[in-house]
Amino acid sequence: MTSPGQPNGSAAAHRSAKGGFFPGRVRSRAIGLRVMVAVTVAVLVLGSTLVKGLVVGNGAADALAKEIGNSMTGLAQSLVRQLDLTMWARANQIAALSRIDALKDPTVAQSTIDELKRRDPTIAWIGMTNAGGRVVAASNGLLLGADISSRPVHQEGMKGLFVGDVHQAVALKGKVPYLQGETPKFVDVSAPLQKADGSTVGVLAAHYSWEWAHISIRQLTEPLADRKGLTLFILSADGTVLIGPESAVGKPLPVPTLSGKLRDGWSSEVWPDGITYVTGVAHGKGLHDYAGLGWTVVARQPADVVFAETNRLRMTIIGSGTLLALLFSVIGWFAAGRIARPLGAIADAAERIGKGGPGAAIPDVGGAAEIRRLSVALREMVDGLTNKDAALMRLEDIAYEDRLTALPNRRYFEQYVEASTGAGGGSAMVMYIDLDGFKPVNDRLGHDAGDAVLRQIGGRLASIFRDDDVVARLGGDEFAAVLPRRAGRPAPDTDELATRIIAAVNEPVSFNGEKIRVGCSIGIASWPEDDRDMATVMRHADAALYKAKRDGRNRSVRWMRTMVGG
Structure with missing residues (x-):
């Protein structure tokens, strides 16, 4: 559960939710530079030797x-x-x-x-x-x-x-x-x-x-x-x-x-x-x-x-060419190593950076001038991208964060629900929470008092839910929560949870020495038990919320198919 005061958490959670629907990167088994250089040199030398042996041998034979x-x-x-x-x-x-x-x-x-x-x-x-x-x-x-x-x-x-x-x-x-x-x-x-x-x-x-x-x-x-x-x-x-x-x-x-x-x-x-x-x-x-x-x-x-004698000459050329191919391939192996080692160090650092390893950075390698220029250019590029990524992450957090309560906002909530249920697997509970008696607070004490109430209520809600639950402010005095059910652990007792939420909301809020009290109504629906379409389930939860208000407020209602309007 993302708590107030942790703006980056919501964005990170959103990125994680989205990332779960993209296939992992598969690392192909590629031939190393040293092997490629050694084999290429050997093939070129041996090929030229064979051609020379063929041409010289045939010419000598003629x-x-x-x-x-x-x-x-x-x-x-x-x-x-x-x-x-x-x-x-x-x-x-x-x-x-x-x-x-x-x-x-x-x-x-x-x-x-x-x-x-x-x-x-x-x-x-x-x-x-x-x-x-x-x-x-x-x-x-x-x-x-x-x-x-x-x-x-x-x-x-x-x-x-x-x-x-x-x-x-x-x-x-x-x-x-x-x-x-x-x-x-x-x-x-x-x-x-x-x-x-x-x-x-x-x-x-x-x-x-x-x-x-x-x-x-x-x-x-x-x-x-x-x-x-x-x-x-x-x-x-x-x-x-x-x-x-x-x-x-x-x-x-x-x-x-x-x-x-x-x-x-x-x-x-x-x-x-x-x-x-x-x-x-x-x-x-x-x-x-x-x-x-x-x-x-x-x-x-x-x-x-x-x-x-011609055949002996041809075999001598081919034999000496084979030895030269082996010799030059060994030389090529060691020569390529001087290039491959710094490139390998750069590649390893790039992988660590891609995985988000702490302290990962492009090393300042030696070797050829071109490789040194490459490491400097990559280091500067990574630094620039890192700064840009941090700025983008902050902008993303702002875009998905409710500035008043520091909870995720409606945009984040809707995208999270879509990403986490789009694959069709798993199950979740949806709770719609609406404050009771909030409008008189704004009318009597002003918007500053209302904002103070919303901030404190947001903090209380954030502390009640589990770490992997998501609670968001949808706007005004409306809140919503998604409680995913995880394999291997018991489903939450929604009645007990609703009672705790109502009790927490009912606690007075202090503002300029005055005790302000509000209540809340809660509508609950279950996915996919109530419907396989998550949008329909959210409408069911909203309908249960309004039934709770009609039934006297400050209570929770579980949506049922027999419910009027359901």
Whole structure:
């Protein structure tokens, strides 16, 4: 119950009554500044690292593929050029020897042949035939006296300089150094032996061991020993593998597109084993007047081996970027802490101020200049708002307070009743109180006496009701009270309370040495028992009040449905 002399109490009670009908403020679970900064920095650094790793990795992969592809092509071109150069030199050697007249003598030819065989280990066999195709001079005496007139090396040699492709020499198997169990393979070179008149008297022929091709491959690939999976193929003009993996020798290349009429270059090809290889191709084109045998060289290396270094580079970039992201996020965490701590202090103070905590104030924090400016501005704003709020509270108290009795006025009473019963829950008693014999006091003693009576009666009423009851002066000599019923405690005995009110009002009031006596009539109604509409209940209480006056005044009447006018 709001008592006289406590003007702020009525306004506070009114604000509390109104506040009960507004939902409470829900504090959302938000991400802290430190976490936000740390996560943002980590995401930015890691994101940029991933993009960099992707871009650099892909760029490096493309560049590396191009570099390896070009190197494969260059290796193939070097080997095919070496093969052409070697065959050109051998063809020139035989062609030059065939021009020497002395070699037409078998005896001279034999000594020359033996010397050539001794000096050139790549010559497996060299010999001279007569016009009929019989061997008349031969290295190590092999095939001496044999008839090779049906062999291309003799037939083609009789016509002019001849270079024969790789073939097996069955007649020499086991007679020349070669891999055990294998039939030796040779490249034939032959040229006609002619007299001064141009007639052909025989052929100078040589079988060059195919081993020199293997030697050439070893010489080219030894510096590339660190290239894992590097494989070389030498193909004949018809695409048959002359040199390569054992399973491929003597068969067409398993990737026909590489052995066809393609220009020198490189590509990534999937081979029959399901592996993608970076593959370089080069075709023999001969040299000078040597047209060449149409050989093709293919060099390949597994793509996963080629790109392994790129993948390592990409993983290194991503790994270092992840470490940097963690490092910078930790730095961001501590850096944000210097901002978050003073902001947190300001936020905590603002919450305490919002809850009305005693002595709460915006602290004067340090840190960044902007945060310091913020704390100063907020402190000045809160001070200004506090002063304004105090002024507004006082104005609100004045607006809701009866200035004569310090009781709540009609405006407050009506709004309180509306707020406290608007939700439809609970129950309350309503009492209308009207003074009896008050008008003669004003008429006989004046308004000052009447005001003194009202002030003292207001104080007496305020002392009778409970703390949570509301008693107000509605105007003139009319008062009203609302007695809410609370769960867990007994309802007030209105008859006993009315008797106490009447007794208190009947006590004389002293004014300028004169004893002034007045009485009161009371009308009582109950909400929601008498009606669920509070306005109707208040009218019922007013009707009961006037019945009390008609029944003789200075008494209380409880409204009943049988009441006349009810």
